[in-house]
Amino acid sequence: MPEAFDVQACLQRVRDGDPIAAEALIAHLHPWVWRWVHNHLPRRESEEDLVQDCFVKLFQKLDAYQERSGIPFEHWVSRLVVRTCLDALRAEKARPEWRWADFQPGETEWLDYLTNREAEAPPRSSAADAHRIVHELLARLSPPDRLVITLLDLEERSTQEIAELTGWTRAMVKMRAMRARHKLRALARQSMKSEFQDA
Secondary structure, eight states, X not given: OOOOOOHHHHHHHHHTTOHHHHHHHHHHHHHHHHHHHXXXXXXXXXXXXXXXXXXXXXXHHGGGOOOBTXXXXXXXXXXXXXXXXXXXXXXXXOOOOOOGGGSOHHHHHHHHHHHOTTOOSOOXXXXXXXXXXXXXXXXXXXXXXXXXXXXXXXXXXOHHHHHHHHOOOHHHHHHHHHHHHHHHHHHHHHHHHHHHHHO
């Protein structure tokens, strides 16, 4: 069984200028950072470019990190990655168009769900079916709205987790999620209306 990675010891060696320790830290964090970036990636960004940006910021800000009892280093990294992704989302200007006919049946079920105010539960179709339609709509939201919907509804994180990751209060998380869902429904309805008018 491999030995547990000693993050704090590695961090000290990185701060002392040890390049091997820096490589070990990147290797330890890379799969985890990549997963975060992949889940929050702007449409026109390269995953590896954004992952690299995250690591550049991590090493630039490493001196500001202070160990806190019971809070793992990875939590600090997650906040840095979220902020880096938010910055990239803010920089993204283009919003590609899409058409109703481009979607599969499972995807249209999700679009129907998003446009129905009375819908109490999401469709039983797979998360993969929801992925594309939801992300097409999410790309049209502001970066903070997109982030809260992704964390809360797609990743099923608690409001407390989201508050810790973003620095928002739990009340702000709930309010932003409610408003973001309302905007998503409005966007979905507008997209459907435009599609039928163009037909």
